Amino acid sequence: MRVRSSNKAMGSFVGQRPALSWAVHLSMLFIVFLWLFPTVGLFISSFRTADQISSSGWWSSLSTQEQQRSPIRITGTETQDKGLYVVVGKLFSSEAVVLRAWGTSSKRPNEYQPGATAQLKRGRSLTIDADGRYRFTAQQSQAGKRLPRVFTTASSPPEFTFRNYDYILFQGDNSDSMAKAFLNTFTVTIPATIIPILFAAFAAYALAWMEFPGRSILIAAVVALLVVPLQLALIPLLKFHNEIGIGKGYLGVWLAHTGFGLPLAIYLLRNYMVSLPRDIIENARVDGATDFQIFTRIILPLSFPALASFAIFQFLWVWNDLLVARVFLIDASGQTTVMTNQIVELLGTRGGNWEILATAAFVSIVVPLLVFFVMQKYLVRGLLAGSVK
Amino acid sequence: MSPLMQGVTIIVVGVGLCVSYFFLSNWLLDRVFLPARGQHIDRNINRANAIRPWLFLLPAVIALAVYLAYPVFETLRLSLFDRDQGNAFIGLANYQQMFSEPKFWEALTNNLLWLLVVPALSTVFGLLIAQLTDRLWWGNIAKSLIFMPMAISFVGAAVIWKLVYDARPAGTEQIGVLNALYTFFSGAEPQVWLTLPFWNNFFLMVVLIWIQTGFAMVILSAALRGIPEETIEAAVVDGANPLQIFFRIKVPQITSTIVVVWTTITITVLKVFDIVFAMTNGQWETQVLANYMFDKLFRANDWGVGSAAAMIIMLLVTPLLIWNVINARKELK
DSSP states (O other), X not given: OHHHHHHHHHHHHHHTOHHXXXXXXXXXXXXXXXXXXXXXXXXXXXXXXXXXXXXXXXXXXXXXXXXXXXXXXOOOOOEXXXXXXXXXXXXXXXXXXXXXXXXXXTTBTTOBOTTOEEEEGGGEEXXXXXXXXXXXXXXSOOTTSOOOEEEEEEEEOOOOOSHHHIIIIISTTOTTOOHHHHHHHHHHHHHHHHHHHHHHHHHHHHHHHOOOTTHHHHHHHHHHHTTOOGGGGHHXXXXXXXXXXXXXXXXXXXXXXXXXXXXXXXXXXXXXXXXXXXXXXXXXXXXTOOHHHIIIIIIHHHTHHHHHHHHHHHHXXXXXXXXXXXXXXXXXXXXXXXXXXXXXHHHHHSTTOHHHHHHHHHXXXXXXXXXXXXXXXXXXXXXXXXXXX | OOHHHHHHHHHHHHHHHHHHHHXXXXXXXXXXXXXXXXXXXXXXXXXXXXXXXXXXHHHHXXXXXXIIIHHHHHHHHHHTEETXXXXXXXXXXXXXXXXXXXXXXXXXXXXXXXXXXXXXXXXXXXHHHHHHHTXXXXXXXXXXXXXXXXXSOHHHHHHHHHHHTOOOOTTSOOOSHHHHHHHHHHOOOOOOGGGSTTHHHHHHHHHHHHHHHHHHHHHHHXXXXXXXXXXXXXXXXXXXXXXXXXXXXXXXXXXXXXXXXXXXXXXXXXXXXXXXXXHTXXXXXXXXXXXXXXXXXXXXXXXXXXXXXXXXXXXXXXXXXXXXXXXXXXXXX
8 A cells, every 4th residue: 555655754743843743733723623613503503593693693602691681572471460560471491591680771781680660751660680580570561562671681501402393394284394495305306316326337247348339439428418508598498398298296306316417427427337357247248258247246246336426416416406396396385395496495485594404404414414424435436436536 | 085195196106107117118128019929039129229318318308308408498588579569579679678777787796796706706715724733634524515505505694694684773693604804803883785886786796705615625625535545645745835736836737627617607607596585585696697587577577688697698508518529529539
């Protein structure tokens, strides 16, 4: 292994300069930190409540925080008690939050201590305890009027919840739900990964090991089609699908992904199959095996690494795709939405609700991340085979 | 039938049809039409062997022809015709109309800016990281973590980075890390980063650089490891310092790989759509060609100008396409 010994040479060389070695460690740590920071932020945010997300940055969520929160308006049903109109309630949804100071005007947000009573205009008063329970009283009914806003400074311990995931995945048919989109994404992805592999494997074998006129032109055509932007295909194919009666739907999106994935698939698989030892194939031919038998019994099993590489590419690409799904699959009914599209919709309707956005995005990211970490070896091999010439 | 069962059934039927095509077509060829027996055995085998490549190739060739080759010509045709005038030939009128729109020029200049910045920075970062991790015992872990964004969709990345760029009104706690740092260090009002013309382009580019650096790193790292050790040892013996070794010995030996990485990322940049679509949708002067085209096709419903925009993307890709084909042909020989 040349690689190893080369590393050793470099290692001993660097070893002479410990300061340099430390600089390398530290700068790499910094870069990794920089690269991970945004994703970790989304991940942590998906376990925080809406309150927490909007009141503090996610990076402060791991320690107890004392900070001023966004103003909360008093709400509740009015009851009558000894001639007074009373509203009681609780400011914070979590038990663990402790009130440090509060006020009723943005100019003096820390005017009162917990337990103190604020005398407001028109004979109204407000008392808030340390646990956030409040009692609002007034001499006239406040029905139809806006109740005062409260500015609070409170300390809250780290707290995480699965409620967002429950809401996004298991709360049935609300418009924020990702459950249906999750299933649809699977339905799109699996055939759109398998079909091009099948087509490409046979074609790659023909291009690698069979003699026929026009072979080199076909190979050149595949290389050329590798870079054709799929933007060009949108309108002509949509027209074509409408003409042959497929319209928008799963069949159309599978076919489209098959067509768009084929050049890379054929290219990767052919390069791999060409590199297999010629002897194996010729011996089999001498023994009277047909090309079909050679392909299915010898080449296909031997090509597993290349098949796996392409399968991961195609899986990630189809799973993460937005454009092809929007053009060929998603119709006005919205029944066939996929996760990327659902997230874009949520960005529109729930732009500021980070607990929903973060959770929805993470639900869509988690499957590709799993595939990535489990199958990384094949992904790297495929990348190397696909671009280094 | 539940949607899940329906999905599984469709998957099994679809995949089963594909498998049986290959199996049945070969079976028919070998057993029924040109059997390898009887008096014409030699002729039959030869004919079967001449036909078989095309059986293997048929589905792939049809799919490539219909889904990639035909659309290029059809798009060209559509860009020269007008749908509203009963498909009349209108020459370059669609292109003229497109060139008169300021939004098109905005998209084109932004795209060129992306082409300058993203491949360059991704390649430089990728090379830097590949070199740094080469010497570390935890280099593979570091590389795997930096490579990770490759698995994340552009839309997911858009959400991740929108949180980074989030802006809250002045005086309240900032939950986007960029504004938190900015207000902390400068004391100024928080900025709504994605609406700052010109600079917002760079905030969008950061997302793609973040994703593509891992790709560049993986390939350049392999190339660095492929450098013959003798050249490095010779330099060490001659007293070269690490910077000299890197720039004078290593980089020159992997130039061709750097070019491949650069062009691959360039092609990705030309097609970038999802990031802009999900983060700004081309508002605040962040339009790019792919999103401009999508806008024309599906929102303005103007197929002529949309196709013309697609042809511009194709035109920008063509030099790379020709270069690729020439390289591939060299290799075949």
